[in-house]
Amino acid sequence: MDPVSVLIVEDDERFRAAFAAMVGSAPDLRLVGTASDLPQGLLLLRELKPDVLLVDLGLPSGSGIELIRYAHGQLPNTDVMVVTVFGDEPHVMASLEAGATGYLLKDAQPADLADQVRTLHAGGSPISPVIARRLLQRLAPEPAPALDGDALLSPQERQVLTYSAKGFSFEEIARMLGVSRHTVMTYVKRSYRKLQVHSKTEAIYEARKLGLVRD
Template sequence: MRPISVVIVEDDERVRCAFSAILQTAEDMRLLGMAADVGEGLALLDATRPDVLLVDLGLPSGSGIQLIRHAQAHLPDTDVMVVTVFGDEPHVMASLEAGATGYLLKDTHAGDLIEQIRSLRAGGSPISPVIARQLLLRLAPQGSQPLADEALLSPQERQVLTYSAKGFSFDEIASMLGLSRHTMMTYVKRSYRKLQVHSKTEAIYEARKLGLVRD
């Protein structure tokens, strides 16, 4: 398989070097470049169009949110993982609303980064446990409010979730439905956003609760 291509935008040189060293230990990953501020990051993203962007939020020339929004708007194949010291709700929610699909705090064990990137690229949404707890507490009241069930997800999104609930992998689902992996993952990410969840397990649980997926 083609290596997972990665771009790092981080202003702390020590962190950049640490991430670079970690990525070099993974045979299935390739570092395309590193940048230290927003301007360099935007240019690097457009030049390389990576599979994964690892981005800090506090950059000297602006916010990493700008890079997330740019990737969301112009690089549909790029998954965004925030790696930052900011664990407060405003930063988390702003990042997720901008299009990030992973959010890790910098106290995450460095050795876990490779697996988290693989998980992100496979359709997961790696989130530090303390952040996940915040999100669950924040979204819990909303989960009890009635929704327009059938209109919430498109037929294609419901079909992908139905097969997921039956235990099929995303690659198997793409093959069965005659979809490219990119198209299939687009359905997955859209359904996650509509259901306000960040993992396949949460999506299946919410879809079942709303009657969108039936075993």
């Protein structure tokens, strides 16, 4: 198999040299070029059509996202991996939406960059753990609010359940509260609906769990 061709677009000379050395030392990878700014990177990208583009986002003459967008739209066989210091959500999401399939942070850049390039080219998506965690948190559903019994049931509904738990009938509860039996039954039905139960026994059980009814 032919070596995987790699183009590096990085404005920091130290990082550019380090990345080039890592790629150049791998027998199954081939460094086809390096660029330090957006225009040069775009020119080489068009000419070389590499298998993998390693790109920084903060370039002196523009954003690396322009390169990502071009590669995604014009070079379907080119995989793009961002290698940057920007770990905030706007940069991450903008890169992924533009077409990047890998995202590594420089401050956590592993020594095995060659393995990351191989993974990317094989169809994987190398992502720094801190970035992966943020993406998972962003996609996670909002936690359901904790059930607060006092907020869940009205004072009248809690009172009816309390009397029910003590063995009083609905007619007796109506007399003690000075309301009609119909009103008591309205409180009971609301309690059932809010507690998601279908009987007095279930309602009392759930109310006890929430601390609404105590023996």
